[in-house]
Amino acid sequence: xxxxxxxxxxxxxxxxxxxxxxxxxxxxxxxxxxxxxxxxxxxxxxxxxxxxxxxxxxxxxxxxxxxxxxxxxxxxxxxxxxxxxxxxxxxxxxxxxxxxxxxxxxxxxxxxxxxxxxxxxxxxxxxxxxxxxxxxxxxxxxxxxxxxxxxxxxxxxxxxxxxxxxxxxxxxxxxxxxxxxxxxxxxxxxxxxxxxxxxxxxxxxxxxxxxxxxxxxxxxxxxxxxxxxxxxxxxxxxxxxxxxxxxxxxxxxxxxxxxxxxxxxxxxxxxxxxxxxxxxxxxxxxxxxxxxxxxxxxxxxxxxxxxxxxxxxxxxxxxxxxxxxxxxxxxxxxxxxxxxxxxxxxxxxxxxxxxxxxxxxxxxxxxxxxxxxxxxxxxxxxxxxxxxxxxxxxxxxxxxxxxxxxxxxxxxxxxxxxxxxxxxxxxxxxxxxxx
Amino acid sequence: xxxxxxxxxxxxxxxxxxxxxxxxxxxxxxxxxxxxxxxxxxxxxxxxxxxxxxxxxxxxxxxxxxxxxxxxxxxxxxxxxxxxxxxxxxxxxxxxxxxxxxxxxxxxxxxxxxxxxxxxxxxxxxxxxxxxxxxxxxxxxxxxxxxxxxxxxxxxxxxxxxxxxxxxxxxxxxxxxxxxxxxxxxxxxxxxxxxxxxxxxxxxxxxxxxxxxxxxxxxxxxxxxxxxxxxxxxxxxxxxxxxxxxxxxxxxxxxxxxxxxxxxxxxxxxxxxxxxxxxxxxxxxxxxxxxxxxxxxxxxxxxxxxxxxxxxxxxxxxxxxxxxxxxxxxxxxxxx
Numbered sequence: 220x221x222x223x224x225x226x227x228x229x230x231x232x233x234x235x236x237x238x239x240x241x242x243x244x245x246x247x248x249x250x251x252x253x254x255x256x257x258x259x260x261x262x263x264x265x266x267x268x269x270x271x272x273x274x275x276x277x278x279x280x281x282x283x284x285x286x287x288x289x290x291x292x293x294x295x296x297x298x299x300x301x302x303x304x305x306x307x308x309x310x311x312x313x314x315x316x317x318x319x320x321x322x323x324x325x326x327x328x329x330x331x332x333x334x335x336x337x338x339x340x341x342x343x344x345x346x347x348x349x350x351x352x353x354x355x356x357x358x359x360x361x362x363x364x365x366x367x368x369x370x371x372x373x374x375x376x377x378x379x380x381x382x383x384x385x386x387x388x389x390x391x392x393x394x395x396x397x398x399x400x401x402x403x404x405x406x407x408x409x410x411x412x413x414x415x416x417x418x419x420x421x422x423x424x425x426x427x428x429x430x431x432x433x434x435x436x437x438x439x440x441x442x443x444x445x446x447x448x449x450x451x452x453x454x455x456x457x458x459x460x461x462x463x464x465x466x467x468x469x470x471x472x473x474x475x476x477x478x479x480x481x482x483x484x485x486x487x488x489x490x491x492x493x494x495x496x497x498x499x500x501x502x503x504x505x506x507x508x509x510x511x512x513x514x515x516x517x518x519x520x521x522x523x524x525x526x527x528x529x530x531x532x533x534x535x536x537x538x539x540x541x542x543x544x545x546x547x548x549x550x551x552x553x554x555x556x557x558x559x560x561x562x563x564x565x566x567x568x569x570x571x572x573x574x575x576x577x578x579x580x581x582x583x584x585x586x587x588x589x590x591x592x593x594x595x596x597x598x599x600x601x602x603x604x605x606x607x608x609x610x611x612x613x614x615x616x617x618x619x620x621x622x623x624x625x626x627x628x629x630x631x632x633x634x635x636x637x638x639x640x641x642x643x644x645x646x647x648x649x650x651x652x653x654x
Numbered sequence: 655x656x657x658x659x660x661x662x663x664x665x666x667x668x669x670x671x672x673x674x675x676x677x678x679x680x681x682x683x684x685x686x687x688x689x690x691x692x693x694x695x696x697x698x699x700x701x702x703x704x705x706x707x708x709x710x711x712x713x714x715x716x717x718x719x720x721x722x723x724x725x726x727x728x729x730x731x732x733x734x735x736x737x738x739x740x741x742x743x744x745x746x747x748x749x750x751x752x753x754x755x756x757x758x759x760x761x762x763x764x765x766x767x768x769x770x771x772x773x774x775x776x777x778x779x780x781x782x783x784x785x786x787x788x789x790x791x792x793x794x795x796x797x798x799x800x801x802x803x804x805x806x807x808x809x810x811x812x813x814x815x816x817x818x819x820x821x822x823x824x825x826x827x828x829x830x831x832x833x834x835x836x837x838x839x840x841x842x843x844x845x846x847x848x849x850x851x852x853x854x855x856x857x858x859x860x861x862x863x864x865x866x867x868x869x870x871x872x873x874x875x876x877x878x879x880x881x882x883x884x885x886x887x888x889x890x891x892x893x894x895x896x897x898x899x900x901x902x903x904x905x906x907x908x909x910x911x912x913x914x915x916x917x918x919x920x921x922x923x924x925x926x927x928x929x930x931x932x933x934x935x936x937x938x939x940x941x942x943x944x945x946x947x948x949x950x951x952x953x954x955x956x957x958x959x960x961x962x963x964x965x966x967x968x969x970x971x972x973x974x975x976x977x978x979x980x981x982x983x984x985x986x987x988x989x990x
């Protein structure tokens with residue numbers, strides 16, 4: 220069987236799995252899996268760009284995804300005019316002061332000669348800047364959060380169409396990646412891993428605590444949608460007639476499916492564009508240079524390639540893709556729930572997708588995204604069935620039986636870990652290996 | 655008097671908790687640093703190894719409690735600790751045999767081992783949640799305080815109390831004993847010496863007839879013991895919850911790297927550096943300042959540099975500063 224035949228078969232199998240879940244569990248479930256699969260595939264593309272092309276070990280995916288979600292809120296939510304009036308200006312000045320302090324400290328560090336004098340000057344400057352920042356910042360936060368805390372209590376967004384948030388999410392993530400890359404990319408691979416892990420935790424911590432910006436754990440709900448609302452569709456004659464002509468007579472079913480299909484269409488467009496770009500990049504001189512750097516940094520440097528700059532470049536690109544995916548996910552959920560951002564789900568799971576799919580191969584990453592997401596969703600019901608079989612001989616009400624059946628939810632972590640270990644051991648190149 | 659009160663308040667909320675937390679981090683960081691020194695990779699499953707060891711200890715503690723076995727004023731968990739260590743040791747030895755050994759034989763790149771350890775982390779995390787559930791568990795029993803705040807006040811006549819919890823005392827004492835034992839083992843015993851030799855120069859150690867598999871096995875057992883002790887002490891002090899153990903990974907790695915990866919002494923120093931910075935930067939100084947400053951200058955706000963939710967940011971910032979300015983850590987790591 221030729222390679223392309225094998226790949227087509229693999230994609231067909233994953234497609235069949237999703238369609239099969241549609242027959243068994245209903246089409247809404249299947250479309251939900253498909254939509255999150257599309258988003259996961261995009262995240263996996265981003266990680267594959269960094270790891271597969273350049274060998275950068277980024278385990279801060281969660282942070283970039285969350286920044287994308289932040290973009291969805293800041294772009295599309297209506298602005299809280301009252302909050303802007305009471306604290307907007309002061310907050311703006313405070314943030315500028317904060318940035319100016321950091322930039323100023325950098326300039327001091329560059330301009331002054333090394334020595335105790337410089338250290339002292341920097342400490343004084345940083346502490347002074349911090350105090351000034353807090354003096355400006357704290358009252359602004361209080362004022363903003365006091366405005367209708369149950370409903371808003373934050374600055375709100377710009378009230379623009381939410382589709383605009385997708386590229387903006389990419390920009391946010393790219394900006395964060397630039398800052399991180401500038402400081403941490405020179406580090407050894409495992410130091411970079413810890414650094415990115417830490418950054419992601421910090422991004423989440425900031426978003427959880429700075430209620431004036433994101434409402435924190437109070438969640439932002441009702442983010443405007445790029446597709447019609449189900450209730451509007453159900454009230455529309457035209458839609459109902461058209462649905463009926465396709466054989467859908469249940470308006471609820473027809474409208475929910477239509478909305479999910481619309482999302483799937485939007486996501487698929489983004490995925491196709493990004494995949495096309497990534498394939499072009501991989502097969503361009505630039506892509507070959509990246510892989511040359513990955514395989515032997517010293518040789519590439521000797522050939523005159525600027526390794527640090529190329530690493531920074533691809534780190535930003537990959538993170539931006541994760542940011543776009545994050546914005547898309549928040550758009551689909553119509554809400555930003557920061558409590559649900561956990562590294563196991565948003566960082567390590569994406570890594571499983573890339574490794575299982577085949578690092579260094581874009582199609583592999585996409586396949587891994589769909590397959591692993593499908594398993595992540597389906598392992599739980601499958602595990603429940605399996606556990607029922609295993610515990611069938613035990614009496615009802617026996618503590619072990621209850622315990623085993625209640626713990627089924629944790630099977631997915633175990634399964635993902637096993638899949639990762641097994642793939643790394645027996646098929647380290649993944650399902651679709653790098654060419 | 656005012657000054658004494660301020661000092662007592664500061665000790666109560668900063669010094670004592672930071673020493674206890676620092677000891678827990680130091681024990682955790684020692685485990686990470688030993689794995690790095692001998693097996694040469696950053697073990698991401700360490701937090702979950704801690705959780706697993708602590709879980710076994712908790713289960714045995716409950717079993718003892720149900721049989722009425724206890725240590726009087728001391729927590730029963732101390733009695734169950736050896737069982738926890740044995741459980742964790744069996745788990746990591748089995749993991750090494752089934753997973754890591756293959757890559758050692760292949761001489762795989764460290765980053766591959768890191769990814770493999772991510773897979774192990776998933777499995778261990780799932781295992782712990784599967785067995786004991788994702789919720790918090792309390793298993794501390796015995797006396798809660800050695801000195802309670804009220805007793806301290808009546809003893810000294812100060813208006814501020816200094817509470818010294820049993821869990822804190824046990825943490826500090828255990829940490830000292832464990833570290834002393836570890837250094838004795840590494841410096842005086844034949845196995846310990848061969849471990850250090852292996853860590854310094856693998857090829858030379860192999861030429862001198864050191865059996866690598868034996869060294870690796872001993873390392874895993876010691877790491878399991880350290881991880882379990884750290885996990886149980888943390889659990890006694892702050893309660894057991896699987897997810898927090900995963901989150902501890904960050905300060906533990908920060909401690910190990912700040913101290914210099916691969917250097918045991920550095921891991922201990924790093925643990926205390928991280929713990930003290932986290933606690934001092936996120937503590938609200940209002941109470942202390944009220945005693946120290948004249949009434950007219952008393953602060954109206956909490957005087958907190960950063961909210962406690964940012965404690966990860968603190969350990970991380972220190973990590974970055976050390977990496978940028980002194981990449982080998984405070985004490986030179988042996989392969990830094």
